[in-house]
Amino acid sequence: KNGFLVRKVHADPDGKRTPRGKRGWKTFYIILKGLILYLQKGEYRPDKQLSEEDLKNAVSIHHSLAMKASDYSKRPNVFYLRTADWRVYLFQAPNAEQMQSWITRINTV
Numbered sequence: 737k738n739g740f741l742v743r744k745v746h747a748d749p750d751g752k753r754t755p756r757g758k759r760g761w762k763t764f765y766i767i768l769k770g771l772i773l774y775l776q777k778g779e780y781r782p783d784k785q786l787s788e789e790d791l792k793n794a795v796s797i798h799h800s801l802a803m804k805a806s807d808y809s810k811r812p813n814v815f816y817l818r819t820a821d822w823r824v825y826l827f828q829a830p831n832a833e834q835m836q837s838w839i840t841r842i843n844t845v
């Protein structure tokens with residue numbers, strides 16, 4: 737599954753609160769391949785290679801949990817992703833259907 741999502745980093749490994757200055761929302765083209773969520777920055781092209789920075793942004797979704805961010809009201813269609821090493825991300829989807837589709841895909845790989 738691929739598509740554009742807006743990401744906010746909420747917690748770093750071990751659940752440590754992500755420091756100010758690194759908590760902003762950023763748009764990525766997301767590619768879910770196996771157990772890895774690749775986050776590609778910049779303009780999307782089908783033939784584009786993942787950059788070194790894109791690989792650093794990649795997230796393992798092995799033993800992760802995605803769920804609707806019902807307590808987050810500043811933006812619509814936002815879901816949480818909590819990873820096995822207790823990072824927490826917020827992702828904003830373009831609509832409710834896409835949000836649900838990402839949650840289901842992440843939780844059922």
Ligand code: I3P
Nearest residue numbers: 744746755756757758759760761808810811
């Ligand atoms: C963050 C940015 C986020 C905001 C976050 C800020 O600043 O303004 O949009 O989250 O608030 O810390 P920076 O880009 O300098 O990291 P919200 O959009 O959810 O308000 P937070 O620290 O309360 O999460």
